[in-house]
Amino acid sequence: MSDERDDWDVVVIGGGGAGLAAAVSAAESGRSVLLFESETELGGSTQLSAGLFTAAGTSVQERLGIDDSPERFFQHYMDLNRWQLEPGLIAAFCRGAGPALEWLIGLGVEIPARVSTNAHMPGLCQAGVEDVWRGHVPKDQGYGLVQALARAARTSGVEVVLNTRVQRLLQHEGRVTGVVADDIEVPARAVVVASGGFARDPQLLERYYPDALRAGDDLFVVAADGSRGDHLRLGDQVGADVTGEGWGLRLPTVYFQRLHHWQSGFPPKSRVYVNHRGRRFMDEDASYAVSGGIIDAQDGPVWAVFDERARTSLPPGYAHWNAEHVLAEAEAGRTLRADSLAELAGMAGMPADALEATVRRWNTQLPEGDDPEFLRHRTLANKGSTADPDPIDRPPFYAARLQPAELVCTHAGLAIDAKARVRDVRGDVIPGLFAAGEAGAGVLGERYVGGGNAVAGAVTVGRLAGLGAAAGS
Numbered sequence: 001m002s003d004e005r006d007d008w009d010v011v012v013i014g015g016g017g018a019g020l021a022a023a024v025s026a027a028e029s030g031r032s033v034l035l036f037e038s039e040t041e042l043g044g045s046t047q048l049s050a051g052l053f054t055a056a057g058t059s060v061q062e063r064l065g066i067d068d069s070p071e072r073f074f075q076h077y078m079d080l081n082r083w084q085l086e087p088g089l090i091a092a093f094c095r096g097a098g099p100a101l102e103w104l105i106g107l108g109v110e111i112p113a114r115v116s117t118n119a120h121m122p123g124l125c126q127a128g129v130e131d132v133w134r135g136h137v138p139k140d141q142g143y144g145l146v147q148a149l150a151r152a153a154r155t156s157g158v159e160v161v162l163n164t165r166v167q168r169l170l171q172h173e174g175r176v177t178g179v180v181a182d183d184i185e186v187p188a189r190a191v192v193v194a195s196g197g198f199a200r201d202p203q204l205l206e207r208y209y210p211d212a213l214r215a216g217d218d219l220f221v222v223a224a225d226g227s228r229g230d231h232l233r234l235g236d237q238v239g240a241d242v243t244g245e246g247w248g249l250r251l252p253t254v255y256f257q258r259l260h261h262w263q264s265g266f267p268p269k270s271r272v273y274v275n276h277r278g279r280r281f282m283d284e285d286a287s288y289a290v291s292g293g294i295i296d297a298q299d300g301p302v303w304a305v306f307d308e309r310a311r312t313s314l315p316p317g318y319a320h321w322n323a324e325h326v327l328a329e330a331e332a333g334r335t336l337r338a339d340s341l342a343e344l345a346g347m348a349g350m351p352a353d354a355l356e357a358t359v360r361r362w363n364t365q366l367p368e369g370d371d372p373e374f375l376r377h378r379t380l381a382n383k384g385s386t387a388d389p390d391p392i393d394r395p396p397f398y399a400a401r402l403q404p405a406e407l408v409c410t411h412a413g414l415a416i417d418a419k420a421r422v423r424d425v426r427g428d429v430i431p432g433l434f435a436a437g438e439a440g441a442g443v444l445g446e447r448y449v450g451g452g453n454a455v456a457g458a459v460t461v462g463r464l465a466g467l468g469a470a471a472g473s
């Protein structure tokens with residue numbers, strides 16, 4: 001950090017999507033900006049992400065002839081979250097997401113106007129369970145997004161200090177007046193907390209997101225190392241209110257997946273998810289906007305059931321979903337394996353006749369192109385997966401325990417208003433303090449509104465925070 005100045009207009013804590021968006025926005029407004037990042041490089045979880053960005057009324061949608069609006073986005077967002085979120089904040093987010101995306105495009109982020117069938121193909125895809133496609137996938141994913149923002153930070157004069165974890169907030173007569181880092185007081189007119197979530201702190205998980213711990217040893221965390229929950233500690237120092245407790249995003253995985261699917265691999269298309277009654281209960285490819293919640297709602301264990309043909313058809317190259325690894329799990333007795341579905345059902349504690357009937361029915365449905373009960377054929381079509389799956393009829397049969405165990409992000413954080421200003425426990429704004437991304441709660445709700453919800457929230461609210469901090473309000 002240069003030592004010729006002793007105060008800053010804006011100090012930003014954290015250099016992921018939210019912090020970089022805040023820093024660049026404040027610097028573009030002509031303010032002096034200092035950004036602290038605890039790790040050795042910028043990016044946080046944002047850099048690890050697909051960069052999928054959900055937004056409505058964008059130029060990308062327009063070029064694809066898609067009619068959409070922030071109002072329609074708002075309605076979907078609130079309905080999916082059962083109106084448990086603050087409408088004013090969500091309206092500001094839904095209004096701001098499109099312009100934030102255009103701002104990123106202006107900074108060099110490339111999002112081609114073409115249909116994308118997944119979060120790895122640049123273009124526009126179905127983000128969640130929305131009726132209008134809103135998932136914008138950038139070229140080079142989260143990495144590309146962070147690179148564009150980091151470049152903008154350099155050109156707009158943001159001073160970045162890496163490897164420095166902010167310890168404390170300074171407060172004078174109620175106003176936040178700076179931070180302490182490396183035991184040095186750094187005065188500032190406004191501070192933006194953008195330090196990400198708390199997925200890597202088990203004690204904070206226990207307190208603010210205990211459902212995640214229900215996965216027991218199956219739980220694994222893919223969020224960035226810096227996700228230690230410092231926002232909650234910093235907020236506590238100044239009496240900030242906390243909201244979003246009990247919420248986060250966990251993706252459904254079988255117990256042997258220990259890495260994000262890009263490394264772990266993908267389960268076979270020819271599979272069914274069954275509950276303890278031996279019955280299917282969901283579209284196995286349903287968006288994680290809803291899939292974790294559907295699995296959580298089953299009162300008992302849930303299994304992924306597939307057969308030998310599915311196992312031997314798994315492509316090589318992935319760490320966990322490959323033919324040898326599944327075989328090794330079965331040999332070790334951790335994945336159930338049996339020569340008949342009735343025997344498999346007995347091992348899993350399900351009624352044998354129900355499992356047999358479930359698989360018999362499925363074999364006459366989706367392998368013939370139609371899933372009348374759960375409409376999985378529609379999801380597969382939207383993913384560009386056109387070949388019908390094989391029937392499940394070649395022994396041995398396998399069952400692997402499944403639950404929402406991959407922890408991606410956490411939603412509990414500092415309560416903010418529609419201008420990203422942090423509120424105290426009475427609901428009043430704490431002067432000089434802003435928060436965004438996973439640190440600033442209220443945008444990410446009980447239901448994750450499709451892939452792209454968190455990155456869009458981070459960048460959009462990060463911009464609001466940066467502009468507000470620049471204005472000194």
Ligand SMILES: Cc1cc2nc3c(=O)[nH]c(=O)nc-3n(C[C@H](O)[C@H](O)[C@H](O)COP(=O)(O)OP(=O)(O)OC[C@H]3O[C@@H](n4cnc5c(N)ncnc54)[C@H](O)[C@@H]3O)c2cc1C
Pocket residue numbers: 013014015016017018019036037038039042043044045046047048049050051052053054119164165166167194195196197222223224225226227228230260408409436437438439451452453454455456458
């Ligand atoms: C593998 C993966 C894939 C994902 N894919 C998507 C996706 O495609 N679309 C989507 O919407 N969401 C996705 N998410 C979620 C999304 O990436 C995050 O929720 C979002 O990017 C969080 O942004 P943020 O700025 O709040 O936090 P981060 O990007 O995590 O940034 C916070 C930064 O603050 C730093 N920090 C922490 N404490 C301090 C401190 N005390 N002082 C200084 N610095 C500190 C951290 O090191 C970190 O760099 C994904 C997440 C993961 C892990």
